[in-house]
Amino acid sequence: MSDTAEKIITTTPLADLIDARLSRRSALKGLLAAGAATVAAPAAFAATRNTDPSSLPFEQAPHNVEMFHQVSPGHRADVLLRWGDKVAADAPAFDPFNLTAEAQEKQFGYNNDFVAFLPLPRGSKNSTHGLLAVNHEYTNPELMFTGLTALNAASRMTREQADVEIAAHGHTIIEIKKGANGWEPVQGSKYNRRISARSTVMQVNGPAAGHDRLKTKADPSGRRVIGTLNNCAGGVTPWGTVLIAEENFNMYFGGDPAKTSEAANHKRLGIKGKSRYSWSRFHERFDVEKNPNEPNRFGWIVEIDPYDPQSTPIKRTTLGRFKHEAATCVVAPDGRVVVYSGDDEAFEYIYRFVTAKKFVPNNPAANRDLLDEGTLSVAKFDDKGTLRWLPLVFGQGPLTQANGFHSQADVLIDTRRAADLLGATPMDRPEDVETNPVNGRVYVMLTNNNTRKAEQISKLHPRATNLYGHIVELLPPATEGSDGARGAMHTADEYRWEVLLLAGDPSNPEHGAKYHPDTQKLGNWLAAPDNCTFDNRGRLWITTDQGSSQRKSGIPDGVYACDVNGAGRALTKFFYACPKDAEMCGPAFTPDNKTLFVAVQHPGEYKDSTFDDPSTRWPDFNFKGKTPPRPSVVAITREDGGVIGN
Ligand code: FEO
Ligand code: CA
Ligand code: CA
Numbered sequence: 141m142s143d144t145a146e147k148i149i150t151t152t153p154l155a156d157l158i159d160a161r162l163s164r165r166s167a168l169k170g171l172l173a174a175g176a177a178t179v180a181a182p183a184a185f186a187a188t189r190n191t192d193p194s195s196l197p198f199e200q201a202p203h204n205v206e207m208f209h210q211v212s213p214g215h216r217a218d219v220l221l222r223w224g225d226k227v228a229a230d231a232p233a234f235d236p237f238n239l240t241a242e243a244q245e246k247q248f249g250y251n252n253d254f255v256a257f258l259p260l261p262r263g264s265k266n267s268t269h270g271l272l273a274v275n276h277e278y279t280n281p282e283l284m285f286t287g288l289t290a291l292n293a294a295s296r297m298t299r300e301q302a303d304v305e306i307a308a309h310g311h312t313i314i315e316i317k318k319g320a321n322g323w324e325p326v327q328g329s330k331y332n333r334r335i336s337a338r339s340t341v342m343q344v345n346g347p348a349a350g351h352d353r354l355k356t357k358a359d360p361s362g363r364r365v366i367g368t369l370n371n372c373a374g375g376v377t378p379w380g381t382v383l384i385a386e387e388n389f390n391m392y393f394g395g396d397p398a399k400t401s402e403a404a405n406h407k408r409l410g411i412k413g414k415s416r417y418s419w420s421r422f423h424e425r426f427d428v429e430k431n432p433n434e435p436n437r438f439g440w441i442v443e444i445d446p447y448d449p450q451s452t453p454i455k456r457t458t459l460g461r462f463k464h465e466a467a468t469c470v471v472a473p474d475g476r477v478v479v480y481s482g483d484d485e486a487f488e489y490i491y492r493f494v495t496a497k498k499f500v501p502n503n504p505a506a507n508r509d510l511l512d513e514g515t516l517s518v519a520k521f522d523d524k525g526t527l528r529w530l531p532l533v534f535g536q537g538p539l540t541q542a543n544g545f546h547s548q549a550d551v552l553i554d555t556r557r558a559a560d561l562l563g564a565t566p567m568d569r570p571e572d573v574e575t576n577p578v579n580g581r582v583y584v585m586l587t588n589n590n591t592r593k594a595e596q597i598s599k600l601h602p603r604a605t606n607l608y609g610h611i612v613e614l615l616p617p618a619t620e621g622s623d624g625a626r627g628a629m630h631t632a633d634e635y636r637w638e639v640l641l642l643a644g645d646p647s648n649p650e651h652g653a654k655y656h657p658d659t660q661k662l663g664n665w666l667a668a669p670d671n672c673t674f675d676n677r678g679r680l681w682i683t684t685d686q687g688s689s690q691r692k693s694g695i696p697d698g699v700y701a702c703d704v705n706g707a708g709r710a711l712t713k714f715f716y717a718c719p720k721d722a723e724m725c726g727p728a729f730t731p732d733n734k735t736l737f738v739a740v741q742h743p744g745e746y747k748d749s750t751f752d753d754p755s756t757r758w759p760d761f762n763f764k765g766k767t768p769p770r771p772s773v774v775a776i777t778r779e780d781g782g783v784i785g786n
């Protein structure tokens with residue numbers, strides 16, 4: 141370890157760290173000033189401004205890949221939380237050369253994905269003080285530890301390193317405040333909490349709780365699970381809890397699934413017996429031959445009460461088990477709560493859950509277990525523009541003993557197989573599904589699917605080898621005499637659907653892209669839509685994840701925004717660029733829309749990029765080129781303090 145690096149990392153006083161943060165901001169401004177020249181020249185911009193049909197007037201960020209991040213001129217992008225930053229009051233300072241699981245469990249985890257801003261006090265619209273709830277999806281051992289590569293990490297890692305990884309998974313809740321210097325974490329807050337895959341005890345609720353297929357040697361009750369895995373996106377409930385989605389939980393399990401009682405189930409979920417993680421070498425619970433039921437305890441939606449640091453997270457099995465990307469909640473006109481979730485894998489499905497009971501406003505206790513009763517359905521689309529929601533209910537249709545389902549628990553544990561039997565529509569990797577607070581439509585990010593064949597195309601999936609992805613709108617029917625979000629019947633059996641845009645480069649006919657006709661002239665093209673959110677005017681903010689394809693496309697991942705109604709519909713503009721080899725996650729606005737939080741996930745993730753020689757060291761260039769890149773949450777504000785996008 142270098143002395144200089146060690147001194148900077150472990151002994152820098154708080155004031156110097158603040159200086160370092162400020163200098164990062166200044167450096168950023170300098171880069172922006174340089175970068176601005178590469179965006180539309182002011183004269184050209186002025187010439188087109190009068191004819192721009194978009195309602196989004198911001199000047200676009202440079203649409204090129206750099207080692208650093210870049211934001212629309214006139215905005216600040218401040219790094220708020222980095223991997224290893226203190227969360228618990230007694231967390232040690234980050235030392236990337238001496239990571240321990242004990243320290244990691246008190247520090248901000250790896251690969252931040254979903255971000256939710258929850259105002260303080262609970263139930264308020266406070267936009268300068270609140271809790272940030274952040275998912276930590278997975279780990280990149282080749283970027284966390286010296287001497288490893290992406291290819292050899294699983295076989296070479298030590299138990300101590302594996303335990304750091306397990307501790308770096310999960311979730312963080314941290315109190316944050318906006319002051320004169322921008323947003324800062326509140327050190328020592330009673331709310332600050334790390335939830336990890338290593339030690340946080342979770343309760344299982346709903347029909348699959350206590351089922352034999354959830355029981356293991358360590359948990360004969362089938363109701364008590366240690367931790368949560370691969371928390372990708374999520375959602376916030378109307379009663380102020382957070383839902384986090386367990387996505388690619390299959391990656392962590394070793395052993396041969398074919399030798400187990402759950403062989404078909406494990407195969408359908410992609411448990412292959414050859415894990416890219418080392419964990420099964422050190423912990424029996426990740427070896428399916430020794431614990432064939434352990435994977436059945438993951439792949440659920442987990443509910444956490446961020447306002448109660450003593451609360452036990454609950455896995456809500458009513459919402460089904462698959463590779464949940466997100467869990468977006470909306471209250472239907474009749475008061476029932478609807479949760480949408482995509483299953484992110486090529487040819488998987490979109491799901492909807494509707495609670496049996498109604499939401500009771502201003503009474504969190506009354507809604508505590510609302511998600512334990514209700515109906516899960518899966519989407520079936522036709523080429524005439526109709527979407528039908530097919531209920532996944534034991535005993536109905538093919539979901540009977542004849543097909544191996546003996547209870548609703550079986551239907552939920554084997555959600556994918558149940559949906560197959562109902563004839564659900566295979567999609568091009570459904571990532572985020574989000575409801576528009578203004579027009580009431582539901583937006584589905586279909587990130588890509590390079591395995592769709594020509595004979596598998598339809599109006600919903602019009603491109604074979606869909607490399608760039610697309611965005612689909614679901615249109616719930618409106619209640620009589622009401623339109624927009626208020627009247628949108630998210631509980632209806634039948635919706636209509638439309639395609640908003642086909643991503644890709646509109647100047648390249650081979651891409652088959654489709655946007656607003658002025659996108660090439662006034663906007664910027666995107667690839668691989670992944671997460672999204674809406675501002676208060678109902679405009680769509682899209683974040684992208686091209687993976688290593690960004691090396692080919694030449695465009696960065698980041699944040700794009702577009703109108704979904706009016707003359708600017710589907711005219712996408714580029715707002716924020718991730719640093720190299722990162723994907724963009726977690727867009728979340730404060731209620732006043734003056735701050736947009738985004739999560740830069742896996743900066744520097746590329747086949748030959750390692751801790752020792754990463755493709756970027758963002759965001760810590762001030763650490764003399766010795767530290768690895770650090771996944772970080774960034775707070776974006778306007779320099780004049782105004783509303784973003786106005
Ligand atoms: Fe974790 Fe589907 O992205
Ligand atoms: Ca995602
Ligand atoms: Ca979202």
Ligand code: CA
Pocket residue numbers: 571587670685
């Ligand atoms: Ca993705």
